Amino acid sequence: MPNAIVLHEVGGPEKLQFESIPEPVPGPGQVRIRQTAIGLNFIDVYLRTGLYKAPAFPFIPGQEGAGVVEALGPGVAEVAVGDRVAYAGVNGAYAEVRVLPADRLVHLPDGVDDRTAAAMMLKGMTAEYLLFRCARVQAGDTILFHAAAGGVGSIACQWARALGVRVLGTVGGPAKVRRAKDNGCAEVIDTKSEDIVARVKALTGGAGVAAVFDSVGKDTFAASLDCLRPRGMLVLFGQSSGVVPPLDLSQLAAKGSLFVTRPTMGHYVATRPELVASAGRLCEVVSSGAVRIEIGRIYPLRDAAQAHRDLEARQTTGSTVLLP
Template sequence: MAHAIRIHANGGPEVFSWEAITVGAPGPGEALLHQRAVGLNYIDVYHRTGLYPLASFPAIIGMEGAGVVAAVGPGVTDVAVGDRVAYAGVPGAYAEERLIPADRLVKLPDDVSFETAASVMLQGMTARYLLRETYRVSASTVLLFHAAAGGVGLIACQWAKALGATMIGTVGSPGKMELAKAAGCTHVINYRTEDFVTRVRELTGGQGCGVVYDSIGKDTFPASLDCLKPKGLWVSFGNASGPVPPFDIGLLSAKGSLFATRPSVMAYTATRADLLANANELFGMIASGAIRPNISRTYPLRDVAEAHRDLESRSTTGSIVLTV
């Protein structure tokens, strides 16, 4: 009998319940996965609290994991029994075993552990599409990245450095400043002691940035727009401080004919070809040493409530992995 963390209503970390579940045989196009590690991401908090509504209850949340294929259903050709695989963007990860569409699984290189895969699939592919597709970052790019010492942020620091870009990062403590700087962030701002808009203007000679990556939400809006140069792009990809309030689209015109987008990893990996291109470039960056995954903490899956409390307190850096 397998176990999973389920929730029966939205709420705080106390809604998590460790329960026995029955996982059936895989149907057409499905694989049965024995999980070894699960990644913890802020989107899990949004699902738990109801900011991102769930389809029904009880529910098993969690968006990424890694493990071994235990069985496959009819018509599956992408993976085989015994394959080491990982995935991101498919709800239901907080479980020892799960069924999953086989075409959402990516085979792991031999030198990538389950824990590493679970720590980078969602965050690493997010960093990849943000810097390589949403805005094509190059050596001439000056960018601002909020939460530069977080899971996505530390990967973005390393990726931006590899691309030769000038990255300005914001963090909330001296310790996080050191982490972001060590990961390759060109300039780091402690938003608790400095006004980041003023500092960005100083660092860019009054020009502003070509792109701002904002996973904070309410607390950094609309100030993030004031960090952009004319025709710059504001990329809102998270709501750590709460959702961005509704705003008049005319604000984008008033602040310099700005562009705005709200992307998701699901859209950027919607086809199998897109998924493989994204994951394989990420694995290539890891293999080259350009990106070194940072797992700051691990927790047993059944202790996920504690992990959520630590994540929401903003006391964590890098990636958090739940072991199965």
């Protein structure tokens, strides 16, 4: 029987139990893949703690992975047995084998190896929709990206820089400043010792930035609003530090007719054409070398609990991969 990490109830990392599961059988439109690498994401923490509701228990967490198709359910046309594939946004990744809808899989080009794919699919498609389709950044813009040495941040900052955007990044602690610079940040603000708003104002001649990408949430949201230029856009796309309290919308007028959005990847890769286009653009920019996928840490799947502890403790940089 294959092994998986199973959650029987919400709680701390110790609730992530390594267990044998019955071999899953693909239903209509589904395939079974044997996974070679699995990506760790902060959303896995939200689902483990109960901040986001798991559909049912027992629950296998994880939303990102790569592997080889080994069985097809009835009516599958998108892939064939033996294909090398990857996916993002479908729970159940922390397992040696899994089933998922065939229309959520994308083929991997030769230039992208399995570990890289598992490290980039969810974080990289997030970077793609945030930059191109949500905030629509332009060459010459100045933006602020929080957690610039993290998983999404590492990819998005490199990509924005490649587009000709001036990226100001924030990180927690001096050890991550160098990494954020390597990720293309023109300037890096250490949130543990520096005032975010004062530094952004100083770095923009008092003007503020065109867009702020904030996945930290509770600890940074108020500062993020104050870093924007008039008619700038705050993209709140996560809450690693906690949930943002309700916002008085009249503040948006007072602070310069600001825009705020709270997007999630699922709505930007909802259709198969959107998914294929987003993944294609990501594979292309990675294959070109303009964006490099940094795998900061690799853990055996059975050590998923330790990987969660390290992610929550802000110990990781770049992407983290679990190996089945």
